[in-house]
Amino acid sequence: MYRSYPNVSPVANKYLGHKLLLKAQADHENHIKNARSVLNLSKSTPRFHLSSNFRHKHVKEHELSMIKQENERLRRRMIKAESLVDTHNNYVLHSLNIIQRQREKIQHENEFHRLQKQISQVRPSYPVRRFQQDYAKKQDVKKRLSRFPSNDK
Structure with missing residues (x-):
């Protein structure tokens, strides 16, 4: 192979010239692998x-x-000055508008019961007979799908 490969530099022995070229190429590849960036891309130190x-x-x-x-x-x-502060919180809670809150609570309960009654009295829009027919059809399809095919060849 060294005979067919042209040498860049003139040498007396083609084989040794080829070896020298291969060594130079290997060195160049190592230099490329080990190359490091010249630019410093790290973050700068923070200046608080x-x-x-x-x-x-x-x-x-x-x-x-x-x-x-x-x-x-x-x-x-x-x-x-020997003045002490009382830090005990033993005071009676006074609720503001307690009568109005009770009225609102009763009003909410009445509204809830009215809605509950209204929901429970709604008639279904899907008739029972149609539901049973659909259920029977689905069961039939399920049976047919789950049946194994016959071994007739």
Whole structure:
């Protein structure tokens, strides 16, 4: 094969020239396989101090810390003045418009019973005799489909 393959560079021995060409091709293929991109396509490092979300979050944290400090200062003053806050929630619930709610509840129940009665009195639009005939036809078709074919050849 080395005799029929033309050498690019002039050599004295065609066989050794062919070997040299094959080695150069193999090296070139390895270089292509191991090639890496020159461009850096990775994400850039985030700079949190420049983003508006970070500034907004930082301002919120500062506000919360100021509120906590103020609450702590007020709590200390209350303890110093010996004024205690009653945190027990034992008060009587007062329902607003209880009579109107009861009327609405009765009205809804009456509407529900009326609809239930109306639904139960509806006549079927599909006659029983026709239903039985259709059922018989379907059973007949089912029997014919499930029967095995005869072995007559």
